[in-house]
Amino acid sequence: MLDVAVCARCLREEQPPDACVRHPGDRVHAAWVYDERVALIVHALKFGGQPGLATVHAGAIARALPASACHPDLVTSVPLHAARRRERGYDQAACLAEALADTIGTPYVPDVLRRVRATRAQSELGPGARRRNVLGAFEVARPRWVAGRRVLLVDDVLTTGATMAECLGALRASRARTTGAVLAWAQ
Numbered sequence: 001m002l003d004v005a006v007c008a009r010c011l012r013e014e015q016p017p018d019a020c021v022r023h024p025g026d027r028v029h030a031a032w033v034y035d036e037r038v039a040l041i042v043h044a045l046k047f048g049g050q051p052g053l054a055t056v057h058a059g060a061i062a063r064a065l066p067a068s069a070c071h072p073d074l075v076t077s078v079p080l081h082a083a084r085r086r087e088r089g090y091d092q093a094a095c096l097a098e099a100l101a102d103t104i105g106t107p108y109v110p111d112v113l114r115r116v117r118a119t120r121a122q123s124e125l126g127p128g129a130r131r132r133n134v135l136g137a138f139e140v141a142r143p144r145w146v147a148g149r150r151v152l153l154v155d156d157v158l159t160t161g162a163t164m165a166e167c168l169g170a171l172r173a174s175r176a177r178t179t180g181a182v183l184a185w186a187q
């Protein structure tokens with residue numbers, strides 16, 4: 001399946017996420033639903049030392065954006081742990097965000113959000129623990145950049161929605177108008 005929109009907040013709350021009209025600022029557009037083919041792409045992007053793949057796949061995200069979401073004022077990404085960025089040498093969400101910004105002709109602004117405390121890897125945790133793990137874990141490092149602006153927030157994979165919903169909420173607390181975009185939704 002291609003080009004789906006899901007609500008990060010309903011997903012986080014384990015409600016049906018693909019028909020929500022109550023949380024427009026938590027809508028996340030996904031190019032693909034996660035499957036074996038997408039798993040290979042994401043794995044190469046994350047662990048294969050191939051950040052150049054982001055440029056290739058940003059086009060798929062761009063095509064998944066409806067007209068209402070493809071003209072934001074800026075594009076940024078969900079921040080990676082500093083330790084993980086060091087070990088990998090790059091940040092795959094930032095690579096995707098920058099490539100997507102290029103594709104849709106919008107400024108890319110790095111490091112808009114930052115982690116205010118360390119969190120455990122979400123992949124190690126169940127849904128409830130994931131929500132607690134990221135609660136209050138992010139803040140807007142550049143509030144004046146986002147106030148009153150349309151911000152498109154990019155990540156590679158949407159799983160429980162906990163991280164994305166937390167980051168979108170932090171941006172809205174700084175008066176941004178928010179939309180999310182990911183390469184794949186892992187249902």
Ligand SMILES: [Zn+2]
Nearest residue numbers: 007010020023
């Ligand atoms: Zn919702």
